Amino acid sequence: MWDLARFRKRTRRSFLGAGLGSVAALSLPLRKTHAVGELPRAKVLVVGAGLSGMYAARLLEQAGYDVQIVEARVRAGGRVLTLDDVPGRPDAGGSQIGPTYARFIHLAEQLDVELTNSTASLPLDFIVGDEIIKRNEWATHTSNQLAEQHRSITPDRLLTQLIGKSPYATLADWHKADFANLDFSAVQFFKELGVNEFGLRLLDANNAYGNSLARTSMLTLYHVLRNIEQAIAMGQPLLQVRGGTSRFVEALATGLNNKPVLNKAVRKLIHSANSIQAVCRDGSTFEANVVVFTTPVPALRQIEFEPNLPSALVSGFSEVNYHKVLQCYLSYPLSPSMDSIPNGGYWTDGLLGRVFQKALPSEGKTLSTIWINGDSCDAIDQLPDEDLKRHIIGEFAKTIPGMADMDKVEFHRLVRWHKDSDSHGSWVVWQPGQIRKYFDAFRQSYGNIYFAGAHTALSNRGLEAALESAERVTAEVLASQAIQ
Ligand SMILES: Cc1cc2nc3c(=O)[nH]c(=O)nc-3n(C[C@H](O)[C@H](O)[C@H](O)COP(=O)(O)OP(=O)(O)OC[C@H]3O[C@@H](n4cnc5c(N)ncnc54)[C@H](O)[C@@H]3O)c2cc1C
Known part of the structure; x- marks a missing residue:
């Protein structure tokens, strides 16, 4: 998600959030007849207990709404997932908090969640x-x-250095018509720059921003770069949540009046002018006046809307995909006889992708995270878990000098984000042509149906994008005529 090379400075942060984090701090187009806290207690159903859903619920509750979150999984957090049962408690999902993440940093203060310098x-x-x-x-x-x-x-x-400088002046420029001419494939860009076949192969091997260069729009890569440039300009280090990002999610949940109802995957939405009925996989139903979807785009394909949503939107649900990520969590003993690798690890152009290493002296182990990106996952996706584990351990053991005995490698967890039917990957990947076609449609409301989630954010990426989207959708719901 972040180009770590640009964040080597590790100073204590002094940046304070921009005063966000509460409904009163939002610039909301409230109707004149209602002050905050005096709004009618319309019922809002939020679909998804990821960061965007939980934060939207918090803001809507603060505004006086009766909010219920329904969540498909048996846990809250969505693409935030701290693996508490793996040595070192690594974050499998969102973890790195950039200095531009004003909402996240400020909300952490409100929730009394401690942030610390990133160890990546x-x-x-x-x-x-x-x-x-x-x-x-x-x-x-x-x-x-x-x-x-x-x-x-x-x-x-290679990727960020070759792109050079982003042409955008602000974080929100990437979807403006002025830059429509940049909506072409990244592979074309790098070829025109004189990158040879070897370079193109390296760029594709561990590309975190698209499943393949050919299917990644330059509009997106410049947006990634603009975020990095802005963060660097602030001169502050990357942060992470002490104990893992799931602690942030838990604190958000604790603050809600109505806790998320888990194991409720919405499969059908019956909607009319002022009423909503959500039907879940287990047949249970939830009634509301307004619904806010915060699910990743591909998860929306699994929901039947009655009556149907505009066909242009529905085709967007089926065409826009997420980034493929497969992660393996392994450990092996810290041993003087073994030439163990200190924190850092490997970048590889082969099966293992990116290998992160972290020494855990108190546990006498080194934790290794193998992170395979994009289309590189295709070759191993068909392997059953047990075969894949054996294969990866074998390849991994070869990379550790002195590791003669494969039995010393302990396999802790396999996470196939793109095979998870509630996330379908790590983050949205905009292919050439898709931003202009679908981005605005994904952010619009249709009657009393609203959409949020990281993929709908205008300026930010990742965790901060989820929070940005929650603020936008809250403002829209409050301004809406549907709940008078
Ligand atoms: C491997 C990985 C690494 C990442 N690293 C970083 C990072 O370092 N920094 C960063 O800023 N960001 C990072 N991110 C991205 C960040 O985690 C996400 O952008 C953010 O968590 C998205 O939040 P969200 O609420 O928009 O979506 P989600 O977290 O996906 O929440 C949506 C929720 O909807 C639920 N849902 C889906 N379908 C249904 C249904 N039919 N009915 C009910 N519920 C449903 C899902 O289960 C989920 O809980 C990473 C993500 C991954 C996966």
Whole structure:
């Protein structure tokens, strides 16, 4: 999600949020006849207990609404998931909090959730082909077949360095008509820049922003870059939640009057001018005046709307996909006889993708997270879990000098985000042509049906995008005529 190389500075943050985090702080177009707190207690059903759903529920409750969240999974948090049963309690989902995340930082203060400097680190080495190459050897290494002018750029920084500078002046520029000419495939961009076949293969190997360069719009990559540029300009470090991002979700849930109802996957929505009936997978129903969907786009394909939503929107639900991510969590003993790798790990162009390493001295272990991105997942998606585990452990053991005994590798968890029917991946991937076609449609309300979620945010990405979308949808619901 973040280009760590740009965030090496580790100073205590001094940045304070922009005064967001409560409904009173939002600039809301309230009807003159109602002050905050005096609104009628219309019933709002929020679908999804991820960050956007929980924060929207918090704001709507503060505004006096009767809010109920229904959640498909047996846990809240959505794409926030701290693996509390894995050594080191890693975050499998959203974790890195950029300095531009004003809402997240401010809300953490309100919720009394502690933020700490990020422990994420750069890969120390690269594995290209079968060779382990040190960072400082890359530029002159014989396996580095990049074009002459690109040889000094390490594989992990290739994407952001080659893109150069974002043409956007603000975080919201990426969807403006002025930049429509940039809505073409990233592979075309890099080819025109003189990147050779070897470089294109490296760029695709661990691309976190699209499933393949060919199916990633440059509008998106410039948006990613603009976010990074803005964060760097603030001169503050990356943060994370102490104890894991799930602690933030738990604190949000504690503050709600009505706790999310779990294990309730909405499968059908029957709607008319002022009434909503949501029918869940188990046949249970929820009635409301207004509904706010916060589910990822592909999850909306599984919901039948009666009457149907505009066909242009429905085709967007079926066409827009999310980024594929497969993660394996392994550990092995810290041992003086083993040449164990300190924090950092590997960037690879092979099956293992990006390998993050974290020493856990108190547990006598090193935790390794193998993170496979995009279309690289395709080759192993069909493997049953047990076969995949064996295969990955075998490949992994080869990368640890001195690791003769594969039995020392302990497998803790496999997370296939893109195979999860409630998320379908890690974040939205806009293919060329899709932003202009669908982005505005995904943010619009249709009668008393509203849409939020990270993919609908105008300026931010990731965790902050989820919160931004919750504020926007709250403002829309409050301004709505549907609940008078
Ligand atoms: C591997 C990974 C790494 C990430 N890293 C970062 C990072 O470092 N920094 C960052 O800022 N962001 C990161 N993100 C992104 C960030 O986690 C998300 O943008 C954010 O959590 C999205 O929140 P949301 O509420 O919009 O969606 P979600 O969290 O997906 O919430 C939607 C909820 O809707 C539920 N749902 C789906 N269908 C139904 C249904 N039919 N009925 C009822 N409920 C339903 C889902 O179960 C889910 O709980 C990462 C994400 C992943 C997966």
